[in-house]
Amino acid sequence: MTLEVLGFWVLAIVLVGSALAVVTTKNLFHSVLWLALALTGTAGIFLMLNAEFLAGVQILLYAGGVVTVVVFAIVVTEKLVGTRLAHTSRRVWLGGAVAAGFLGLLMSVLAEVPLPLAPVPMTEDPTRLIGTAFLTRFLLPFELLAVLLLVSLLAASYFARPEE
Amino acid sequence: MGLSAYLTLAAVVFSIGLFGVMTRRNMVGILLGIELMLNAVNINLVAFSRFHGEVAGMVLTVFAISITVAEVALGLAIVILLFRTRKTAMADHVDWLKG
Numbered sequence: 001m002t003l004e005v006l007g008f009w010v011l012a013i014v015l016v017g018s019a020l021a022v023v024t025t026k027n028l029f030h031s032v033l034w035l036a037l038a039l040t041g042t043a044g045i046f047l048m049l050n051a052e053f054l055a056g057v058q059i060l061l062y063a064g065g066v067v068t069v070v071v072f073a074i075v076v077t078e079k080l081v082g083t084r085l086a087h088t089s090r091r092v093w094l095g096g097a098v099a100a101g102f103l104g105l106l107m108s109v110l111a112e113v114p115l116p117l118a119p120v121p122m123t124e125d126p127t128r129l130i131g132t133a134f135l136t137r138f139l140l141p142f143e144l145l146a147v148l149l150l151v152s153l154l155a156a157s158y159f160a161r162p163e164e
Numbered sequence: 165m166g167l168s169a170y171l172t173l174a175a176v177v178f179s180i181g182l183f184g185v186m187t188r189r190n191m192v193g194i195l196l197g198i199e200l201m202l203n204a205v206n207i208n209l210v211a212f213s214r215f216h217g218e219v220a221g222m223v224l225t226v227f228a229i230s231i232t233v234a235e236v237a238l239g240l241a242i243v244i245l246l247f248r249t250r251k252t253a254m255a256d257h258v259d260w261l262k263g
Contacts, residue, residue, distance in 0.1 A: 008165045012173050019177050019200050023184030028192060035196050038177075042203050045170070049214040054225055058206075061229055066199065066236050073240040074192065077247045089187040090256075099183035106175040110168055117166040120217030129219040130226065138223050145230055152234035159241035 007048060015041035024089075028074060036067045050119075053127040170211035178204035189254050191243050195236065202232050 018041060021034040039062040046055040089095075122129060134142050177200055184197025206225045213221025246258060 004165060008169065015173065016176055016180070019180040022196055022200060023180055023188070023193075028190060031193060031196055035199060038200065039203060042207060045173070045207055046210055048165075049170070049210050051210050051214070051222055051225075054206075054210060054222055054229075057226060057229055061233055062199075062203075065233055069236060069240060070192065070196070073243060076244060077192075090189055092187050095183050095186035098186060099179045102182060103175060103179035106179070107172070110171055110175065115167040115171070116215045119214045122217055122219070126219060126222060130222050133219050133223045134226075137220075141227065145227060149230065149234055152238050156237045156241040159238070159245050 004048070007044075011041050011044045011048065014038075015045070029071070032067055032070050032074070035070075036063050039063045039067070050122070051126055053130055167211055167215040170207060174204040174207040174211070177201075177207070189256060191246070191255050191258075192240070194255060195239050195243075199232070199236070202228060 015038055018034045018038040022031050022038060025031050025034060039058060043055040043058040043063070046052075046058060181197045181200030181202075181204060184200060185194050186197075188194050188197060206228055209221040209225045209228065213219060213225075250257065
């Protein structure tokens with residue numbers, strides 16, 4: 001139990017720290033690398049919640065895929081303009097106040113609602129349950145998701161085509 | 165750890181992402197903030213799923229992750245297109261729709 005608490009705190013500190021670095025660091029490229037750390041920390045949280053499949057998906061798709069795509073986009077746009085991308089913030093105090101107020105609102109709601117203290121054991125292995133749910137209860141959304149991915153793939157390559 | 169610990173962590177990460185979306189001037193930076201916010205929502209979904217013994221939350225997380233990947237690909241394609249035509253990545257400079 002104490003090991004679980006320790007693991008949660010370590011992951012929480014890594015996650016919050018790297019998330020703060022994503023939104024405050026001056027260098028856009030460093031921002032992306034901090035985001036990769038934050039996404040990996042989230043994968044650790046998923047592992048703590050017994051969602052091994054989701055942790056794998058998180059690492060492969062987010063930390064692998066999304067971060068690579070963002071880095072490619074930065075490299076391409078810097079090459080197009082020939083200057084380094086400026087990466088500044090504006091109205092930091094106003095934004096901080098709004099974000100802090102929103103956090104306070106969320107916390108006040110969380111403090112009032114009674115929440116379960118212990119996880120409910122799954123009837124089976126969660127990965128097996130996810131696979132079964134995809135092909136039974138969620139079959140139509142699953143197929144629509146495939147269509148969405150195809151459409152976005154075509155649209156992205158159409159947008160980014162070389163100029164005639 | 166109870167459910168409230170995970171929900172609190174997700175709320176903090178969501179607020180940090182919201183701060184990034186509101187204060188960043190570069191469009192790629194805004195996209196990174198949106199990533200953080202979606203990530204916090206995924207933590208919530210998985211935590212609720214685990215603490216209620218119901219798999220639907222994890223299935224929704226897989227949907228959310230896939231749709232986020234599509235969103236990032238399209239968002240970056242738009243950024244690259246804006247760079248070609250306008251030579252800028254600042255959200256403030258993309259204002260030629262105003263009357």
